[in-house]
Amino acid sequence: xxxxxxxxxxxxxxxxxxxxxxxxxxxxxxxxxxxxxxxxxxxxxxxxxxxxxxxxxxxxxxxxxxxxxxxxxxxxxxxxxxxxxxxxxxxxxxxxxxxxxxxxxxxxxxxxxxxxxxxxxxxxxxxxxxxxxxxxxxxxxxxxxxxxxxxxxxxxxxxxxxxxxxxxxxxxxxxxxxxxxxxxxx
Amino acid sequence: xxxxxxxxxxxxxxxxxxxxxxxxxxxxxxxxxxxxxxxxxxxxxxxxxxxxxxxxxxxxxxxxxxxxxxxxxxxxxxxxxxxxxxxxxxxxxxxxxxxxxxxxxxxxxxxxxxxxxxxxxxxxxxxxxxxxxxxxxxxxxxxxxxxxxxxxxxxxxxxxxxxxxxxxxxxxxxxxxxxxxxxxxxxxxxxxxxxxxxxxxxxxxxxxxxxxxxxxxxxxxxxxxxxxxxxxxxxxxxxxxxxxxxxxxxxxxxxxxxxxxxxxxxxxxxxxxxxxxxxxxxxxxxxxxxxxxxxxxxxxxxxxxxxxxxxxxxxxxxxxxxxxxxxxxxxxxxxxxxxxxxxxxxxxxxxxxxxxxxxxxxxxxxxxxxxxxxxxxxxxxxxxxxxxxxxxxxxxxxxxxxxxxxxxxxxxxxxxxxxxxxxxxxxxxxxxxxxxxxxxxxxxxxxxxxxxxxxxxxxxxxxxxx
Numbered sequence: 001x002x003x004x005x006x007x008x009x010x011x012x013x014x015x016x017x018x019x020x021x022x023x024x025x026x027x028x029x030x031x032x033x034x035x036x037x038x039x040x041x042x043x044x045x046x047x048x049x050x051x052x053x054x055x056x057x058x059x060x061x062x063x064x065x066x067x068x069x070x071x072x073x074x075x076x077x078x079x080x081x082x083x084x085x086x087x088x089x090x091x092x093x094x095x096x097x098x099x100x101x102x103x104x105x106x107x108x109x110x111x112x113x114x115x116x117x118x119x120x121x122x123x124x125x126x127x128x129x130x131x132x133x134x135x136x137x138x139x140x141x142x143x144x145x146x147x148x149x150x151x152x153x154x155x156x157x158x159x160x161x162x163x164x165x166x167x168x169x170x171x172x173x174x175x176x177x178x179x180x181x182x183x184x185x186x
Numbered sequence: 187x188x189x190x191x192x193x194x195x196x197x198x199x200x201x202x203x204x205x206x207x208x209x210x211x212x213x214x215x216x217x218x219x220x221x222x223x224x225x226x227x228x229x230x231x232x233x234x235x236x237x238x239x240x241x242x243x244x245x246x247x248x249x250x251x252x253x254x255x256x257x258x259x260x261x262x263x264x265x266x267x268x269x270x271x272x273x274x275x276x277x278x279x280x281x282x283x284x285x286x287x288x289x290x291x292x293x294x295x296x297x298x299x300x301x302x303x304x305x306x307x308x309x310x311x312x313x314x315x316x317x318x319x320x321x322x323x324x325x326x327x328x329x330x331x332x333x334x335x336x337x338x339x340x341x342x343x344x345x346x347x348x349x350x351x352x353x354x355x356x357x358x359x360x361x362x363x364x365x366x367x368x369x370x371x372x373x374x375x376x377x378x379x380x381x382x383x384x385x386x387x388x389x390x391x392x393x394x395x396x397x398x399x400x401x402x403x404x405x406x407x408x409x410x411x412x413x414x415x416x417x418x419x420x421x422x423x424x425x426x427x428x429x430x431x432x433x434x435x436x437x438x439x440x441x442x443x444x445x446x447x448x449x450x451x452x453x454x455x456x457x458x459x460x461x462x463x464x465x466x467x468x469x470x471x472x473x474x475x476x477x478x479x480x481x482x483x484x485x486x487x488x489x490x491x492x493x494x495x496x497x498x499x500x501x502x503x504x505x506x507x508x509x510x511x512x513x514x515x516x517x518x519x520x521x522x523x524x525x526x527x528x529x530x531x532x533x534x535x536x537x538x539x540x541x542x543x544x545x546x547x548x549x550x551x552x553x554x555x556x557x558x559x560x561x562x563x564x565x566x567x568x569x570x571x572x573x574x575x576x577x578x579x580x581x582x583x584x585x586x587x588x589x590x591x592x593x594x595x596x597x598x599x600x601x602x603x604x605x606x607x608x609x610x611x612x613x614x615x616x617x618x619x620x621x622x623x624x625x626x627x628x629x630x631x632x633x634x635x636x637x638x639x640x641x642x643x644x645x646x647x648x649x650x651x652x
Binding site: 021022025027092094114116143 | 188189190214305307309325326327328329330584585586587589592598600605
């Protein structure tokens with residue numbers, strides 16, 4: 001297993017783990033940065049200061065209760081629905097490609113795409129505001145109509161958002177596996 | 187391209203024998219459905235498989251041999267298994283071997299057309315879950331869909347297992363649950379005395395409830411008197427409100443007291459009405475809710491009338507045509523006087539309109555909530571949601587693979603699990619068609635209608651003919 005450190009588009013450190021089971025079976029896992037204790041403290045303090053100011057103005061203790069519930073429920077929802085701990089891409093040359101996002105609470109979101117639907121893996125560039133973001137995406141085709149071209153685009157590593165150098169590494173290995181598949185098929 | 191072998195986890199502990207399954211040439215994968223134990227007669231195995239094929243319409247064959255050696259490899263057994271490929275001819279011929287001490291199995295593939303050696307990917311699957319689940323959004327070319335279809339169509343194969351007497355002795359998911367079925371049988375035996383005890387308790391509780399002491403004279407008499415006093419008090423209060431000479435403090439308190447008086451007048455009927463609503467609930471909750479909605483509309487009919495009156499009173503100048511008229515001085519003076527009176531009356535009428543519009547809006551919101559509940563009750567797919575909650579593998583969105591421990595030189599090991607359909611998609615797929623008509627108004631047009639005093643309806647207005 002190889003492990004390398006990269007940075008995402010905001011400059012945070014992410015780690016790329018690459019595990020090669022065989023020529024046609026590769027697993028990439030990008031672990032994003034953990035929740036920093038500083039931002040957690042900042043957010044809690046902001047909520048509490050606002051709640052305390054409101055309490056001083058209104059003299060209602062319900063405000064403080066609401067603030068406690070808000071911060072606890074908010075943190076739980078953030079860990080369960082928003083914060084992605086790691087994302088992985090499993091390429092099985094003979095079966096398909098599987099994309100998994102694991103949230104900080106342990107919830108997993110998995111999508112498996114069969115090889116007959118995969119047309120190609122490419123690095124795409126998207127422009128948002130003043131920034132050019134590179135992202136890896138899977139191009140899917142309709143297996144019943146192979147001449148129709150790309151029917152769907154599925155971006156991967158959407159939450160970790162690694163920079164180009166990390167993406168190129170993943171892209172090369174993906175292309176190797178796909179080339180192996182095409183060579184056998186032809 | 188590597189050859190994939192889908193292997194049921196329930197067969198991994200089976201004794202040595204033959205592998206029965208289906209070979210899918212277009213995907214180059216083998217779906218193992220069961221293992222066949224010794225002893226067997228080759229002719230009867232072939233006959234059994236062809237009988238199954240006639241019923242299911244799907245070709246089944248002996249794909250290879252399975253050897254499960256407890257201790258060191260048995261040379262004689264190996265030779266015997268090797269000779270079986272000449273009896274059951276199949277291309278390719280699988281040779282799977284497992285040692286009890288090792289997690290890693292040997293898979294060899296013989297008699298391929300081109301003679302080349304191929305990689306093998308071993309995919310374990312839970313046969314029972316795959317058989318029962320229904321795959322959503324799968325295309326016809328999909329390998330996974332073909333595999334699910336194969337397992338689901340061959341249910342007949344799972345009808346008899348190695349514990350049954352017969353020409354063939356198979357191991358598959360059914361042979362796993364024998365211990366559990368004993369527990370079920372014990373449960374069935376125990377259920378009769380349990381039911382007797384329960385019914386005894388229930389009858390004891392009923393007999394306590396129906397004792398004459400509770401329905402005796404003093405209790406019912408007191409109850410009657412209490413309700414009579416309450417009714418009398420209510421009537422007196424009504425009379426006092428209606429005949430009171432003191433002025434109400436303002437419009438809102440006057441309105442609320444009017445409403446309270448109305449409810450008190452209605453109170454003897456409300457009990458009966460509620461009873462009939464409760465009676466109608468035996469036809470279903472949606473019927474009871476619909477009747478409740480209608481009764482609310484009837485009881486608040488006066489609000490509707492006042493509201494329509496107020497709206498139409500403030501909405502007389504709808505056709506904005508300009509008429510040029512010349513008046514005498516006296517006529518002009520009279521007109522100015524009337525206009526001044528109307529102008530000073532404007533706050534009063536505006537308040538009247540405001541109060542009844544607000545009441546009307548509250549009624550519309552209440553009825554809308556009831557309507558939405560009825561709609562939800564009649565379109566929500568309860569069975570699909572329950573299936574998703576309790577048996578999440580029954581509704582499958584796809585599959586997911588988990589890499590198991592690997593060892594170089596041995597086939598790749600994967601575990602295939604079923605990816606359940608998300609709740610949102612369950613609702614979308616299984617939701618019954620709704621026949622509810624939504625009002626077309628947007629929020630902006632609703633506010634405009636309220637402001638200029640047009641009557642608003644909670645239901646969809648029919649297109650005006652003229």
